[in-house]
Amino acid sequence: MAEGKLVLFAPAPYRWLRDELTKLLAMGHRELFYHSHDHKKVLTWRRIQNVDVTWGAGQEAFQKKSPVERLLQINDAAAELTRILYEQPLTAASVAKGEAIAADMIRCIKEDPGSVAAIGKLARHDDYTYYHSARVAAYSLAIAVSMSVRSDEKLRSIALGCLFHDVGKSRISLAVLHKPGALSPEEWDLMRRHPAFGIELVEATPAPVFDRVAREIILHHHEKPDGRGYPHGISGAEIVMEVRIASFADMFDALTTARRYQVSRNRYEALDFIRHKLLPGVDADVYKAVVELFSKPGGTG
Numbered sequence: 200m201a202e203g204k205l206v207l208f209a210p211a212p213y214r215w216l217r218d219e220l221t222k223l224l225a226m227g228h229r230e231l232f233y234h235s236h237d238h239k240k241v242l243t244w245r246r247i248q249n250v251d252v253t254w255g256a257g258q259e260a261f262q263k264k265s266p267v268e269r270l271l272q273i274n275d276a277a278a279e280l281t282r283i284l285y286e287q288p289l290t291a292a293s294v295a296k297g298e299a300i301a302a303d304m305i306r307c308i309k310e311d312p313g314s315v316a317a318i319g320k321l322a323r324h325d326d327y328t329y330y331h332s333a334r335v336a337a338y339s340l341a342i343a344v345s346m347s348v349r350s351d352e353k354l355r356s357i358a359l360g361c362l363f364h365d366v367g368k369s370r371i372s373l374a375v376l377h378k379p380g381a382l383s384p385e386e387w388d389l390m391r392r393h394p395a396f397g398i399e400l401v402e403a404t405p406a407p408v409f410d411r412v413a414r415e416i417i418l419h420h421h422e423k424p425d426g427r428g429y430p431h432g433i434s435g436a437e438i439v440m441e442v443r444i445a446s447f448a449d450m451f452d453a454l455t456t457a458r459r460y461q462v463s464r465n466r467y468e469a470l471d472f473i474r475h476k477l478l479p480g481v482d483a484d485v486y487k488a489v490v491e492l493f494s495k496p497g498g499t500g
């Protein structure tokens with residue numbers, strides 16, 4: 200709104216860029232109207248941007264919800280955070296949002312590890328880029344809790360490492376990231392550099408929250424126990440357990456989400472595929488923990 204008049208800036212759906220908002224402010228616009236059915240999206244955006252809403256504002260109502268409902272809401276916030284990471288430079292503020300999301304996610308998963316099944320059911324290819332990291336974090340936490348990791352410090356490193364594991368892809372164009380066909384050798388080379396790009400981005404940000412384990416996850420989540428991964432081709436015990444968990448979750452999410460070039464499998468088909476086709480390249484203990492996680496009654500659907 201400017202000088203008492205309503206001005207249509209953009210038709211819905213519309214993704215705002217920070218520059219546009221800055222320009223609107225400079226032009227004297229102080230109020231923004233949106234359709235009431237977009238209210239949930241706006242709240243999520245404001246939480247992420249820390250405009251004036253925090254998890255704390257609705258904390259009581261939020262905590263009364265079931266772990267599944269809470270996890271779905273956290274998942275939306277984490278996806279929004281990932282979208283921001285693709286569009287804006289990595290800042291200490293976005294890392295702080297990641298920490299808040301990680302803390303809420305840990306509380307949920309500790310309460311009910313099986314609640315992760317709910318987020319898999321919603322997986323759709325059009326959201327893949329933004330929701331993938333959120334799901335990888337949630338799956339990894341559920342696997343870690345199933346493998347008796349109880350330390351909040353360790354769970355926090357896993358959650359943060361996973362939420363930011365693909366942050367290096369923000370340096371790769373969407374044309375390459377979303378390319379439906381096969382990648383050229385040059386494009387593959389570029390894709391394989393995203394773990395190193397991720398570490399560079401994290402190191403350029405004054406963010407001591409990324410401890411050794413979180414950094415290992417960002418750098419090594421494409422390494423394989425049989426040494427056929429990248430970027431360093433390390434193997435076996437050289438890959439720390441938290442990284443093996445994250446890399447399993449990463450692959451599991453890719454297998455269970457439909458994308459333009461791939462049909463999705465349900466989680467049982469995915470586990471079957473992993474057992475028959477991928478097992479030497481997958482950690483056997485993590486595999487067992489996942490089978491156990493999804494065979495428990497309740498929450499897993």
Ligand SMILES: [Fe+2]
Nearest residue numbers: 364365420421
């Ligand atoms: Fe990755």
Ligand SMILES: [Fe+2]
Nearest residue numbers: 331364365449
């Ligand atoms: Fe990934």
